[in-house]
Each structure stands twice: as C-alpha cells, then as structure tokens.
Amino acid sequence: MKEHPLSALGRLGACVCVLLGAASAPAGQHPSRGLWVGEAILNKVTEVSVGINSANQPVAPNPNVPTATADHANLRLILHVDGEGRVRLLKSVAALNASTNDPTAIALVTDDALYPNFRGNGKRFASAAYDFGEGRAADLLNLLAEAVGNAAGSNMNSTASSNAANQVLAAANLDAVYRAFATSNILRNAGTSAAASAGVGALAAKGTNGNASAILAAATSAATNDFAFNTALSAAAVLQARAIFEDTRYIAAVFSVGLAAASGAATAANTNSNLPLVRAAGTNAALAAFAAAPNVPSPVSAAYNAFLASSALQTNVQPAVAAAVAAATAQGVPSLAAANSARAAVLKLLFENRALAAADAIAVNEAPLSGQLAAGGVVTGRLYLGASHPTNPFRHRRHPDHTLGFTITRQLTFQVSTNGFEKVGFGVERLSGVYKEEISGLHKPLGPDQNIGLRTEGTFTLNRVSLVDKLNQ
Numbered sequence: 001m002k003e004h005p006l007s008a009l010g011r012l013g014a015c016v017c018v019l020l021g022a023a024s025a026p027a028g029q030h031p032s033r034g035l036w037v038g039e040a041i042l043n044k045v046t047e048v049s050v051g052i053n054s055a056n057q058p059v060a061p062n063p064n065v066p067t068a069t070a071d072h073a074n075l076r077l078i079l080h081v082d083g084e085g086r087v088r089l090l091k092s093v094a095a096l097n098a099s100t101n102d103p104t105a106i107a108l109v110t111d112d113a114l115y116p117n118f119r120g121n122g123k124r125f126a127s128a129a130y131d132f133g134e135g136r137a138a139d140l141l142n143l144l145a146e147a148v149g150n151a152a153g154s155n156m157n158s159t160a161s162s163n164a165a166n167q168v169l170a171a172a173n174l175d176a177v178y179r180a181f182a183t184s185n186i187l188r189n190a191g192t193s194a195a196a197s198a199g200v201g202a203l204a205a206k207g208t209n210g211n212a213s214a215i216l217a218a219a220t221s222a223a224t225n226d227f228a229f230n231t232a233l234s235a236a237a238v239l240q241a242r243a244i245f246e247d248t249r250y251i252a253a254v255f256s257v258g259l260a261a262a263s264g265a266a267t268a269a270n271t272n273s274n275l276p277l278v279r280a281a282g283t284n285a286a287l288a289a290f291a292a293a294p295n296v297p298s299p300v301s302a303a304y305n306a307f308l309a310s311s312a313l314q315t316n317v318q319p320a321v322a323a324a325v326a327a328a329t330a331q332g333v334p335s336l337a338a339a340n341s342a343r344a345a346v347l348k349l350l351f352e353n354r355a356l357a358a359a360d361a362i363a364v365n366e367a368p369l370s371g372q373l374a375a376g377g378v379v380t381g382r383l384y385l386g387a388s389h390p391t392n393p394f395r396h397r398r399h400p401d402h403t404l405g406f407t408i409t410r411q412l413t414f415q416v417s418t419n420g421f422e423k424v425g426f427g428v429e430r431l432s433g434v435y436k437e438e439i440s441g442l443h444k445p446l447g448p449d450q451n452i453g454l455r456t457e458g459t460f461t462l463n464r465v466s467l468v469d470k471l472n473q
Helices: 005-023 112-117 135-155 158-172 174-182 185-207 212-224 227-242 249-269 275-295 302-309 317-329 336-352 355-360
Strands: 034-045 067-081 087-090 092-097 106-109 119-126 366-371 378-385 408-416 422-425 428-440 454-466
Touching: 034 428, 067 092, 067 119, 067 454, 087 378, 092 112, 106 112, 135 158, 135 302, 135 317, 135 336, 135 355, 135 378, 158 174, 158 317, 174 185, 174 227, 174 249, 174 275, 185 212, 185 227, 185 249, 185 275, 212 227, 212 249, 227 249, 249 275, 317 336, 336 355, 366 408
Parallel strands: none
Antiparallel strands: 034 067, 034 454, 067 087, 087 366, 092 106, 092 119, 366 378, 378 408, 408 428, 422 428, 428 454
C-alpha cells in the first residue's frame, strides 16, 4: 500500500529530531523557534479559460475564487523561525556538526560555501518548489526611478533630481539607518530611565508581599510606562514606518532594553530591598541589551548591501538623473506627463546599462516572511525571481531568443490553524493550516482591473525537526 507523504514526513521529523536534539535553544525563546519541514498540498487553482454559456455568451470564471482540481500538487516547505519569532523561507538547509569535540553541536547552514567549516556527515533538506532572488534590489531601482522621475517632472533641474536620488539611496541603507538609532542616546536613555522606574515598581510590589511573578509584572509595567521609554518608542515607530522596506528592529530594540531593565530590577528585588542596588541591576541589564541592539539580524541580505555599494548601482545614478531631466524637459512644462516620461527614461537607462540585470542576478538562500508562525497566526511573504536571475526557468544560456526570462513574483500566505502544536511523534511537533499563493508573471493579469494573478490554495503541514534558532553559526 502506498504511504501518504505526510506519514513519511512525520517519521522523518522524528528521526531528525533525535539527531538535532542536542542543539536545542535555551529556554525562554520564541515558542515556535527552530527548523520546520513539511509540505503544501494544492488542490485549487484559478481557471483562466473563458467558456460559452447556453446563450452563446462568453462567461469568464471569477479569478478571485480558485476552482477545485481533480488531482493535487505537493510542494516541499522549509521554514526557519529565530529566537525572536522572525520567519524565513529556505531553499535548502543542512544540519551539520559545529563542534570539534563530543557532544555534537548541530548548526543549520543555508550557505553551502560554509560547509567546509563543519566536520562529519550531516542531513540536508531542499525544495525545488521555491526559487527566489533579492527582490528588494529590483524594488530599489523602481523606487529610484519614481523619485528621480517625479522630481524631474516637477522641477526640471538636475539639483532636485539628484537630491531625490540621494534621499532614496540613504534610506536604502537599512542597516546604517537602524544602527544610528540602535547606538543613539535616545535608546540608551530609554533603558536607563526604564531601569529607574522598574526598580521603584519592583520594590513597591515586594512591599505588598508580592511573589516573584508579581514583582516582575510590576517592574515591567513601570518600565514600559516610563516617559523616556515611551519617547523612544514613539521615535522608533516613526522610523520604522518611514523605512522604505519592512524593518521591525526599531520597536523591538526599545522593548529589548525596557524589558531587560524590568527583568534585571525584578531579579534583584527578589533578594534585595535596597533601591539603588535594584536600579543598578536593572541599569546593567538594560545596558547589556543596548550593547546587543546594533547586532540583531538584519532584514536584508549581505548581497543586498553589496549591491548598494556596487558599480552597477552607483555609476548609474547621475546618468539616470540626466536622462530624467532631459526627458522631462522635452515635455515643455512641469506636468504628470513630464514625470511619467522622466520615470520611463530612468528605467530604460537602468535596463540598458544592466543595472536591472545586476539586481536580478543576486542569489540569496533565505526569504524573510512577515507574521507569526503560531496558533491562529498568519505568515505572509513575497518571492521575487527576476527576468535575469541565473535560475529563471524561462532563460536559456545558449539560445539567443531566451537570454531574458519573465519576472515572476509569488505572494505566499500561511493561515495557521488555531489548534496549536500537535504532538505527532517522539520530539516532533506539527503546525498545519491553509496555504494560499498568488503568482504574477506567468499569465496576463486577470479580473476587470487586470490586477489579479494566478491563484492557488490548499493545505500545509509543518513538522518541527530542530530547536536551533540561528542559521549559519
């Protein structure tokens, strides 16, 4: 009798968990942390053919409602959740021994260039169903064209257009912008001030015979209601909303120093009633969190940062400005038409000078997703495979008509069941739910507004096979 693929995955997860158990992350981290391997089973897809009804009238199917299929497709899924709950979709990952001695210390490695750094045999998971590049590099070029085009169309001079380009490039360096905040006095003061308030709150709770839990709750409440803490939180929210690409580090950094201050003060208050000493313990904890804040994982890849400094981008900025101004000036007067013409001129130049090809060619191993992989949670993400990406399936290296493929984007949605973690074997926990995907670039857009891609949906199942919450370490 043929075994159901989910049964095989469950057994595989149990076996691998025994192998990876030595690498469990410390307690107190995100409950969904670790490596999740499973599959999506697709059983619905958008119909694109237009039929004829009994009155000989064309009837187009609703592109918003996928149709049930006679058979199903299975896609291997590999997701990783770090200690803070950040989710990433992986193309492949290898479980390797990071220790030179016994006992084994397992590392999860997505970059095969790092394999020589580890010893012994390992276990590799891979998925052929998901391929992607660094979509934010291509998005950056489109943002650059829009900003420069709008400035040229409104002002018709190179100064305004150059300023617009520089503003985009400065904002594009997400790590530099975040690092300025993470090393600022506003964040440091948020931690030290929260520690002072937490000390008062902790000792007040202790004075009413509160237990350790009550003391921690009081310290946390005092820290997170502190004026300097909330000032930093407001600043973080503004910076986070202003980021040109999603970057959740700002608010997380403020909470990291505030909660560390509360924890440090509460721990000290459990054994000490001296306010200066309790405050000092909270301050030390807050400063440790402050020192760690600049080093949290970046939402952008190293390849993206390399592209920012590359000649493919930098040498094309001023030519793009000149092309935009020339195209806008040809329209005669500042106008929407002038801005559109300038924007098109920038995109044309970036394409002809192969800046777009350089952005498309970036290869990455992990795609960041948004949301929480937890009971009732929703995880979403966008995958981008550029027309010039080396593994674009519509390219052919030796065929002159297929040197360029199609730009493909995939919008993924995981709707996690409210059932939470299910125990399905020794050391194996499972999450399941509804999987949805919308694909653009393989078919003309659907719907009356021509803005709907091909949609497919089904179910997904993920088995946690490791508690390791870091990659490539």
